[in-house]
Amino acid sequence: MTLPALDTTVDYPAGRTESTATVLHVEPLPTGLVAVLLDTTPVHPVDAGWPDQGPDRAVLRTQGTELPVLDCVVGATDGSALYLGRDIPMPNGTPGWAFVVAHLVAPDDALAEGLSVVAVVDAGYRQRMSAGHTACHLASLALNRALADRWKKEVRTDALDNPDFDGTAIDVSLIGENGSVDTYRLGKSLRRKGFVTEGLTGQLAEVESVVNAALAEWVATGASVRIDRDGPLLTDRRYWICELPAHEARIPCGGTHVSSLAELGVVRVALSTADAEGTTVLTMETFVG
Known part of the structure; x- marks a missing residue:
């Protein structure tokens, strides 16, 4: 053949x-x-x-x-x-x-x-996975904004022009049905790039509250979501676009997504830290519904 x-x-x-x-x-x-x-x-x-x-x-x-x-x-x-x-x-x-x-x-x-x-x-399964992926992007943007004042060096910015903690510190990201789990390593490499890790664990509840407030604000807008692509082929570049009222967010992404934040209902996160062989790992669980 x-x-x-x-x-x-x-x-x-x-x-x-x-x-x-x-x-x-x-x-x-x-x-x-x-x-x-x-x-x-x-x-x-x-x-x-x-x-x-x-x-x-x-x-x-x-x-x-x-x-x-x-x-x-x-x-x-x-x-x-x-x-x-x-x-x-x-x-x-x-x-x-x-x-x-x-x-x-x-x-x-x-x-x-x-x-x-x-x-x-299976359209139902696709919808639940798409909701999880869109919520994951929103949560990463909200986390970046909540942690923006912890940077003491210039770093690359995200789709909303905040320091890109998510893109810099991400270790593993897993999309699930109506949710996601993202883990970040808060080790020496991140500190050398200018992120201040000291005291973060003690302020985790406050950071979580700030992230959830941003998510509630954004989801309430019912902003439209779409995928722009350079062409129809598997290898053509694709982008997640969310038309937030104050700023269009544009993130390279090859996954599937909902067409509007109104489809998500409620999005919230839970933050936690753990020790992994001497390195602190931050976990963000994102939930839809």
Whole structure:
């Protein structure tokens, strides 16, 4: 079978949850599953470089058969072999490589190159994950603002022109249904960049209150949210845009989102710290609803 020469066209940034597509390649994997590559897909995959949002729940329908998508990951090919996830050897967008969405399904005799399929995403699950991702961005902006006076050196700023604590200190970000969990390392590297960690643990309740007040203010505006993108392909740059009344927020992002803050209802965070082998770790849990 011929491996794709072009990147996958992706519909999920536009909010699509169903697309008719053509099977370009079917490849058995050592795990016993099969990787199905389509010319276009509405299914959000796990990104290899920043896997904060997991895959959509979805099915592939063809010839009276419905195949559950058991996983969905970004892959890449140079035309001779298919690499998935962390096994991809080249950076995103490398010339001569095609970057693709691989739908992992159980083996089925109905699958064949050239076959027409309908990819259908679980819209309810997508909505809950999108709410979690939008709330995560809002919470990061609110946290940056709440911690702005703890910087004693110039650092890069965020989408609202506040010092970017989130982007500087983030260790792990995980998007879930109607929420997220972000962890930040408050170690020597962060202190060298100018962030004052002393006394933060004792002021955590105050910081949490300030963050939640900002979130309540922003969500009450019902501001519109959209994804702008440079093109329709998987590798094209995409941006989360939130039209807050005082300042448009624009953040590079490959995930899915709601179309309005009014869809979130209530957003709040809980902050906590813990010791991890001598380094203080700040955790922000974000909740929607």
